[in-house]
Amino acid sequence: MTNTPEDRTLHLNAFLMPIGHHEAAWRLPESDPNANLDIGHYISLAQTAERGKFDSVFLADSPVLMGVPERRPSGKLEPTIILTAIGAATSKIGLIATASTSYNEPYNLARRFASLDIVSGGRAGWNIVTTAGDDAARNFGLDGVPAHKTRYQRAAEFVEVSTKLWDSWEDDAIVADKESAVHSDSAKVHRFDHDGEFFKVAGPLNVPRSPQGYPLLVQAGSSENGKDFAALYSEAIFTAQPTFEEGKAFYDDVKDRVAKVGRNPDQVLILPGIVPVIGDTEEHARELDAELARLISPEYARAQLAERFGLAPEELDLDRELPEDLPSEDEIEGAKSRYTLIVQLARRENLTVRELIARLGGGRGHRTFAGTAEQVADTIEHWFRSGAADGFNIMPAVLPSGLELFVDRVVPILQERGLFRTDYTETTLRGHYGLPRPDNQFVVDANIRVAASAT
Amino acid sequence: MTNTPEDRTLHLNAFLMPIGHHEAAWRLPESDPNANLDIGHYISLAQTAERGKFDSVFLADSPVLMGVPERRPSGKLEPTIILTAIGAATSKIGLIATASTSYNEPYNLARRFASLDIVSGGRAGWNIVTTAGDDAARNFGLDGVPAHKTRYQRAAEFVEVSTKLWDSWEDDAIVADKESAVHSDSAKVHRFDHDGEFFKVAGPLNVPRSPQGYPLLVQAGSSENGKDFAALYSEAIFTAQPTFEEGKAFYDDVKDRVAKVGRNPDQVLILPGIVPVIGDTEEHARELDAELARLISPEYARAQLAERFGLAPEELDLDRELPEDLPSEDEIEGAKSRYTLIVQLARRENLTVRELIARLGGGRGHRTFAGTAEQVADTIEHWFRSGAADGFNIMPAVLPSGLELFVDRVVPILQERGLFRTDYTETTLRGHYGLPRPDNQFVVDANIRVAASAT
Numbered sequence: 046m047t048n049t050p051e052d053r054t055l056h057l058n059a060f061l062m063p064i065g066h067h068e069a070a071w072r073l074p075e076s077d078p079n080a081n082l083d084i085g086h087y088i089s090l091a092q093t094a095e096r097g098k099f100d101s102v103f104l105a106d107s108p109v110l111m112g113v114p115e116r117r118p119s120g121k122l123e124p125t126i127i128l129t130a131i132g133a134a135t136s137k138i139g140l141i142a143t144a145s146t147s148y149n150e151p152y153n154l155a156r157r158f159a160s161l162d163i164v165s166g167g168r169a170g171w172n173i174v175t176t177a178g179d180d181a182a183r184n185f186g187l188d189g190v191p192a193h194k195t196r197y198q199r200a201a202e203f204v205e206v207s208t209k210l211w212d213s214w215e216d217d218a219i220v221a222d223k224e225s226a227v228h229s230d231s232a233k234v235h236r237f238d239h240d241g242e243f244f245k246v247a248g249p250l251n252v253p254r255s256p257q258g259y260p261l262l263v264q265a266g267s268s269e270n271g272k273d274f275a276a277l278y279s280e281a282i283f284t285a286q287p288t289f290e291e292g293k294a295f296y297d298d299v300k301d302r303v304a305k306v307g308r309n310p311d312q313v314l315i316l317p318g319i320v321p322v323i324g325d326t327e328e329h330a331r332e333l334d335a336e337l338a339r340l341i342s343p344e345y346a347r348a349q350l351a352e353r354f355g356l357a358p359e360e361l362d363l364d365r366e367l368p369e370d371l372p373s374e375d376e377i378e379g380a381k382s383r384y385t386l387i388v389q390l391a392r393r394e395n396l397t398v399r400e401l402i403a404r405l406g407g408g409r410g411h412r413t414f415a416g417t418a419e420q421v422a423d424t425i426e427h428w429f430r431s432g433a434a435d436g437f438n439i440m441p442a443v444l445p446s447g448l449e450l451f452v453d454r455v456v457p458i459l460q461e462r463g464l465f466r467t468d469y470t471e472t473t474l475r476g477h478y479g480l481p482r483p484d485n486q487f488v489v490d491a492n493i494r495v496a497a498s499a500t
Numbered sequence: 501m502t503n504t505p506e507d508r509t510l511h512l513n514a515f516l517m518p519i520g521h522h523e524a525a526w527r528l529p530e531s532d533p534n535a536n537l538d539i540g541h542y543i544s545l546a547q548t549a550e551r552g553k554f555d556s557v558f559l560a561d562s563p564v565l566m567g568v569p570e571r572r573p574s575g576k577l578e579p580t581i582i583l584t585a586i587g588a589a590t591s592k593i594g595l596i597a598t599a600s601t602s603y604n605e606p607y608n609l610a611r612r613f614a615s616l617d618i619v620s621g622g623r624a625g626w627n628i629v630t631t632a633g634d635d636a637a638r639n640f641g642l643d644g645v646p647a648h649k650t651r652y653q654r655a656a657e658f659v660e661v662s663t664k665l666w667d668s669w670e671d672d673a674i675v676a677d678k679e680s681a682v683h684s685d686s687a688k689v690h691r692f693d694h695d696g697e698f699f700k701v702a703g704p705l706n707v708p709r710s711p712q713g714y715p716l717l718v719q720a721g722s723s724e725n726g727k728d729f730a731a732l733y734s735e736a737i738f739t740a741q742p743t744f745e746e747g748k749a750f751y752d753d754v755k756d757r758v759a760k761v762g763r764n765p766d767q768v769l770i771l772p773g774i775v776p777v778i779g780d781t782e783e784h785a786r787e788l789d790a791e792l793a794r795l796i797s798p799e800y801a802r803a804q805l806a807e808r809f810g811l812a813p814e815e816l817d818l819d820r821e822l823p824e825d826l827p828s829e830d831e832i833e834g835a836k837s838r839y840t841l842i843v844q845l846a847r848r849e850n851l852t853v854r855e856l857i858a859r860l861g862g863g864r865g866h867r868t869f870a871g872t873a874e875q876v877a878d879t880i881e882h883w884f885r886s887g888a889a890d891g892f893n894i895m896p897a898v899l900p901s902g903l904e905l906f907v908d909r910v911v912p913i914l915q916e917r918g919l920f921r922t923d924y925t926e927t928t929l930r931g932h933y934g935l936p937r938p939d940n941q942f943v944v945d946a947n948i949r950v951a952a953s954a955t
Contacts (some may be wrong), residue, residue, distance in 0.1 A: 122619065130587075133589065157578045161581060223529075228569065234565070
């Protein structure tokens with residue numbers, strides 16, 4: 046957009062799917078199939094990413110058991126627990142956790158992120174999700190998932206309440222004057238009595254304002270509702286963009302939406318996902334990719350694909366293309382934009398179900414890329430310099446090896462080309478992303494009150 | 501009860517109120533008044549307790565800003581965040597967090613505790629509370645706190661749902677067979693479709709069964725509802741007992757209730773709180789106690805006491821006894837047993853409001869004890885050997901100094917007397933407390949099904 050390549054810095058986030066983003070990664074001989082439950086494994090991954098000067102690590106999440114237990118490791122430790130442990134074993138890298146606005150209470154979640162921001166010295170980020178799927182809803186008193194639009198309305202109010210909670214202590218509320226026996230100044234600790242459509246929350250939070258003011262706000266939905274939400278609230282956006290053209294169109298679309306709501310497009314970073322499968326040669330990378338595809342169990346994958354389409358597994362023939370009469374995105378109450386992306390990918394390349402499964406196994410619709418370190422760096426540079434990305438969400442197919450290869454081989458190339466930092470210059474997550482610390486809405490209001498009373 | 505002194509082991513839990521249990525502790529010259537927000541401070545306290553071979557550390561909690569911000573440090577980091585960081589910096593000591601059944605969803609909370617149990621290697625405990633007070637309710641969509649009885653009914657169902665979630669993966673559900681592409685056995689991962697008065701939860705949890713099966717279940721309410729709840733569900737009970745006679749009566753009462761519901765009284769440990777103020781001499785200890793009392797700000801304390809009684813602050817005269825016509829426990833929807841305990845203490849000793857405030861400032865109704873290390877050890881031994889306690893909840897008036905003094909001076913005396921361990925012999929929290937790992941309800945059911953189908 047308005048930025049020239051010269052004054053922009055590339056940003057890299059390590060998206061940690063425990064044993065790798067490829068669903069069959071756990072079956073490789075070198076993989077620990079229970080690493081998803083090993084906190085030492087996560088800490089080691091984050092330390093590798095910090096060695097590579099990554100901006101952040103990121104954990105996806107949903108409060109439900111996903112997929113068939115046979116198919117792959119499905120146990121998921123709660124993300125703020127993992128990130129707290131990672132925070133204690135690292136000192137600079139940002140810590141981004143996914144959490145649902147549909148199945149949490151703002152007071153509890155805002156408090157947990159404020160606590161993580163404090164214990165990590167200002168490194169917390171929140172990937173705001175509305176959580177698709179009936180199965181998750183059934184763990185929270187509902188028979189099925191609320192409508193897509195309703196979920197986004199609740200998400201907007203959830204974020205509004207959360208910022209009120211995070212701002213409820215002004216930064217200088219703590220006095221700590223032992224002599225006069227005044228610990229904090231009540232006039233700077235705000236009860237706000239929010240009373241909205243979804244939430245009624247009095248406040249204040251029982252945690253003072255954190256180093257970053259509040260966690261970095263991240264969003265990953267790319268539907269129309271998702272993009273509008275992102276334009277209003279997000280500071281960083283994770284997105285799945287399988288081709289450069291689609292990535293560029295998404296980038297321009299979202300930056301336009303950001304400008305239209307009166308925010309600065311430079312302060313909303315767009316980070317598409319990339320699944321790099323790195324080899325010494327291109328041929329070696331393709332062999333690794335093919336080996337992973339061979340390890341996918343097609344029956345389980347077909348069942349899950351069928352569920353996404355609202356079909357019975359036997360309605361999908363492994364050796365034929367997708368049926369013609371699939372539902373439109375409007376009829377899907379799940380992960381809408383991901384649904385469309387998968388259908389388009391299959392149609393565009395005339396893939397059989399078996400071929401589609403192989404392609405999705407690696408990146409679930411994200412751009413997968415098998416090649417040398419140089420080729421991966423070239424792709425990243427191309428997208429970045431051409432205004433299709435402000436950085437990338439790095440999603441190694443196999444962990445820890447894929448992240449180690451990226452850090453040891455790709456990062457040095459990006460650094461040599463002057464695209465990426467050679468060391469951290471900031472201490473907070475917003476600092477790494479070059480974003481300002483948010484103002485406190487209650488202080489602003491107080492100034493207005495003072496100004497008004499003076500006239 | 502049935503135990504003889506010979507085969508019993510004393511248990512010690514460190515109740516970490518960040519700057520000490522005395523409300524004026526932050527005003528002492530040596531205190532860091534913002535240590536409540538310093539994760540390094542908590543870690544250091546836990547390491548001291550682990551050096552003293554304590555069974556566990558414990559954090560109280562409520563999802564609300566408590567009291568007047570002027571009065572004392574009121575910011576509270578979320579307990580499972582603190583305990584995760586502590587867990588990473590210790591290896592043996594148990595980690596007990598308070599969490600509310602009134603203001604959480606079972607799926608989220610069960611998952612967080614399962615995650616903490618896994619990352620800490622089996623050291624998690626949950627202090628189950630129903631959360632008193634209208635102010636907390638107003639952070640969760642309500643105008644006032646639900647009735648005491650309703651809260652306990654919800655708590656019972658919450659625990660029932662939580663154990664279903666924790667048991668939803670059988671211990672041997674994970675197969676991790678790379679060759680046959682079977683990660684886990686669906687037949688041992690249970691969806692249970694709980695549909696009760698307060699909760700509707702399908703399950704299974706998205707976290708496999710944790711090292712302890714599930715966290716140690718702790719309870720701290722001492723009302724009639726609280727004692728009945730404890731008899732049914734608790735494995736350890738924290739309680740405030742200001743005199744030996746009251747402590748002995750409570751101990752016998754609860755152990756009887758446990759036996760009556762068919763549980764083994766030896767497997768429910770009762771740990772009264774004690775606020776030790778330790779000095780080189782008894783006189784020195786009393787001076788420290790008096791200094792702390794002088795540092796209490798009486799106006800704030802009076803306001804909070806008045807709120808507990810449902811009165812305006814000016815209805816309490818600092819230099820007179822409590823009014824005659826206070827409400828009965830039945831009329832209080834708050835912390836019932838604590839209310840009665842405070843009124844009884846004031847009446848029994850004919851305390852003025854000012855004197856009562858000084859007494860409560862130290863321990864909020866818990867037994868405070870100013871004396872030498874030898875005297876503290878004598879008290880502990882007396883209660884333990886006489887069947888009034890299975891151990892103690894150690895609540896130092898000032899931290900870190902109070903815990904260091906206890907570990908360096910009182911613990912060695914208890915060890916010399918053969919009352920307390922000289923090193924850890926177990927690795928889990930239940931192990932330290934001498935309690936068995938719980939059976940999995942779904943495995944039991946499966947066996948019954950097998951037996952039934954065989955007849």
